């Protein structure tokens with residue numbers, strides 16, 4: 743989270759950092775709650791640290807996005823083709839190796 747803050751940056755419209763919650767079991771890798779500003783990570787959906795990093799960066803990206811825009815796009819394109827989902831995945835893919843390197847090597 744500190745890494746995300748430094749490298750990906752903050753959402754200036756939000757007054758608080760997102761809260762990170764770990765869950766043992768879930769259906770998805772993670773999610774971001776726009777209402778309560780909570781990033782959830784579901785441990786059973788991950789096999790490596792890199793995958794966990796991917797999820798956290800992905801959800802951090804949602805924290806930076808606009809809730810209204812997200813739901814507008816969701817309505818238009820559906821979950822899988824939502825450009826903001828694609829943006830979150832691209833960002834995670836772009837930064838995950840650097841993050842792992844910075845944190846663990």
Ligand SMILES: [Zn+2]
Nearest residue numbers: 800804827830
């Ligand atoms: Zn997402």
